[in-house]
Amino acid sequence: MKAYFDLVLDLLEIEEKEPLSALAEELVLAHQQGKRIKIAHRHQVLFEGRLLLLAGKLSPEGFVQIGDVESALPLWKEEGSRELLQQLQSGMLPEEELIIIDERAWKLFLSPDQQQELLDLLEKENKAVIVK
Incomplete structure (x- = not known):
């Protein structure tokens, strides 16, 4: 695969x-x-x-x-990460146990303090986060 x-x-x-x-x-x-995965990444x-x-x-x-570059599939999803970050900041946590966040959006839309606050909140709620 x-x-x-x-x-x-x-x-x-x-x-x-x-x-x-x-x-x-x-x-x-x-x-x-068996983990449920929330993907908010440009890919x-x-x-x-x-x-x-x-x-x-x-x-x-x-x-x-x-x-296939001529495919009608929308391959890049820039807004997904931003929307997820806004939801997380407002306290709306996804039900999935693993959250994938685009690193560019993470750095662009969150200050280092906000990043740490979200990481702490997600850890407290037993949510794993991968920022890449």
């Missing part, structure tokens, strides 16, 4: 391949452990596709079609 993910990254000519592959592997591990479509592929809900061919 990792080979399909790497192929899609190559097809899309994504330069940050290693960090995205590493994050995808963390998601796979969390999925295998959300890729990660969700990888999880669907893993669950057998998407064929390898269907997943690789994500890499």
